[in-house]
Amino acid sequence: MARRPLPRILSTGSAQFARSRDLARTQFARGRELARTASDSASDVLHPLITITRGLRRLAAAGRRKWAEAPKEKRGPLLFMAASVILVVALVPYGPLLAVITLMAAAAWQGRDRGPAEPDGPDESQTERLRSLYEALVPYFSAAEDPAPLYTHGGEWEKALPEYEFDATGRIGRLLVRYPAYFTDGEAQARARIEHLLTTKSGRGREYRCDWDEEGNELTVTALAPLPTDIAAQRFVTAPGETVLGFTDPTGVQRTLPLTHGARQRDVPPVVWRTGIRSTEPHLLVMGQPGSGTSTLLRSVALQALQHGDVVIVEGGSTGEYACLTGRDGVLAVECGLAGAVASVEWAATETERRLIAVNRARQAGNPPPEDTRRPLWVLLDRPTVFSHLAAADGRRDPQALLQVPLRHGRAANVTVVVAEQWDAMEALSDAVRQHTRARVVLGPATADQLRSALGAPPDTTVVTGAPAGRGYARLGTGPVHRLQVPATPDPYDDATSDAHRQAVLELLPERTTPLEAAPPARLEKAPQGEPEPVPADAVVAETS
Numbered sequence: 001m002a003r004r005p006l007p008r009i010l011s012t013g014s015a016q017f018a019r020s021r022d023l024a025r026t027q028f029a030r031g032r033e034l035a036r037t038a039s040d041s042a043s044d045v046l047h048p049l050i051t052i053t054r055g056l057r058r059l060a061a062a063g064r065r066k067w068a069e070a071p072k073e074k075r076g077p078l079l080f081m082a083a084s085v086i087l088v089v090a091l092v093p094y095g096p097l098l099a100v101i102t103l104m105a106a107a108a109w110q111g112r113d114r115g116p117a118e119p120d121g122p123d124e125s126q127t128e129r130l131r132s133l134y135e136a137l138v139p140y141f142s143a144a145e146d147p148a149p150l151y152t153h154g155g156e157w158e159k160a161l162p163e164y165e166f167d168a169t170g171r172i173g174r175l176l177v178r179y180p181a182y183f184t185d186g187e188a189q190a191r192a193r194i195e196h197l198l199t200t201k202s203g204r205g206r207e208y209r210c211d212w213d214e215e216g217n218e219l220t221v222t223a224l225a226p227l228p229t230d231i232a233a234q235r236f237v238t239a240p241g242e243t244v245l246g247f248t249d250p251t252g253v254q255r256t257l258p259l260t261h262g263a264r265q266r267d268v269p270p271v272v273w274r275t276g277i278r279s280t281e282p283h284l285l286v287m288g289q290p291g292s293g294t295s296t297l298l299r300s301v302a303l304q305a306l307q308h309g310d311v312v313i314v315e316g317g318s319t320g321e322y323a324c325l326t327g328r329d330g331v332l333a334v335e336c337g338l339a340g341a342v343a344s345v346e347w348a349a350t351e352t353e354r355r356l357i358a359v360n361r362a363r364q365a366g367n368p369p370p371e372d373t374r375r376p377l378w379v380l381l382d383r384p385t386v387f388s389h390l391a392a393a394d395g396r397r398d399p400q401a402l403l404q405v406p407l408r409h410g411r412a413a414n415v416t417v418v419v420a421e422q423w424d425a426m427e428a429l430s431d432a433v434r435q436h437t438r439a440r441v442v443l444g445p446a447t448a449d450q451l452r453s454a455l456g457a458p459p460d461t462t463v464v465t466g467a468p469a470g471r472g473y474a475r476l477g478t479g480p481v482h483r484l485q486v487p488a489t490p491d492p493y494d495d496a497t498s499d500a501h502r503q504a505v506l507e508l509l510p511e512r513t514t515p516l517e518a519a520p521p522a523r524l525e526k527a528p529q530g531e532p533e534p535v536p537a538d539a540v541v542a543e544t545s
């Protein structure tokens, strides 16, 4: 169909309108510029007047204060003395003129700006610190053949360290380091040496971010504020399908979450993990050494998952850290024994297949996915490799092998797998677990190699020793590595848990709907019994990661 031209009046009218709008915008900008210039000039001209007025106000206030403080019996003589002075001034030749000049001078003196003078440059101890840092860098940033070295012993540190900030404790907060172009800043080892030297000299016990600008031959070292460790478990303001793994630096993410902290509210930047059909990292692997907080993170994830979904928990550590969840609404099983663990994971695999088949049939019939495939199902496994060893010894099926189906097809079936494991058992994790858990968290102390192997990339911050429990790093797929602090979500049945934290967790637990005596696997009934039907080919294609 041919397009009809716009009516002439409309096309010309809109062009005129656009022109006049541009003109108005230009005039407005020019007007604003003029106003700014005028106000700058006016404040320059009026500055003495403003100072004198301020001084007169201060003098008047001081006079009023003196008058108010003076005892009543002294006020009469004071008034008499003031009147005599005025009379003498009035009678003396040029007296009034001299009095006005004196008053103005006093007002100008009183009205001057009294802000603390900014110190110009570093003080003595700061200079000493910067000079010693410079001296320490000389062997790394100098070469015998350099005709005009930037770094020489006793050289000009001001040129090499042009920008610096000190914090309230007198330690370096931020430092810009210039280095010669021949320094091998592309080599990880050379960089690591400089980073180690700078961070130890700037103060141990803090974390630093090192930004290398290879083009400009500059390195910026920034001391990072510690992440908040006092955030307790609570209902986070998130959308369905979003799970808060913990909290990070404001520079790392573009979002903040309003949190209740005691009686106060504060906004903190979170690391949010998205699960479900559109997720590119549908499953999570958490690594750490014993006591680093991996079970705490799984408990935090379970409490968030229970808001919209069902949860199956398999605990290899057999420490009973998830007992508080047993029998709660939405908790389908909490298993600590091998038989129960195998039964639960087997059920999860069958349920995944059932969902896939149902979704596929509905799609082929042109219908939306059935209601009973939409509720998210979470399979949380704390130290599953323990069961792998037991299963091998007992001649049973390895729960990790059964996990393959939920891991491979879980995204399309709304099934999410979370695995927590300790470093010494990393090799015992199955290939499927390693391949399909593209969201990663590392908690507690870890070597550079461990961090690289778990996260796929090193963090761009220095690693600090003695970090608090629940501190670590998170990486979602191929995204950046974030520093992470997991919210305190302790076991409420642990005697060592503080009352405030225990109460916070208890408030998040769903109602207990199943008596504790009921055998948990009896709740796993949704999946049909017997051999599952084969998974249709196009349901498998739905998995892209």
Ligand SMILES: Nc1ncnc2c1ncn2[C@@H]1O[C@H](COP(=O)(O)OP(=O)(O)OP(=O)(O)O)[C@@H](O)[C@H]1O
Binding pocket: 229, 288, 289, 290, 291, 292, 293, 294, 295, 296, 297, 317, 319, 321, 469, 470, 471, 485, 486, 487, 488, 489, 490, 491, 496
């Ligand atoms: N994010 C956190 N905030 C505050 N305390 C934490 C945090 N994470 C863990 N903790 C504390 O650290 C201790 C160990 O935590 P957790 O049991 O979760 O570690 P784990 O890695 O599972 O170790 P294990 O497997 O040996 O139990 C607990 O006392 C717990 O309260």
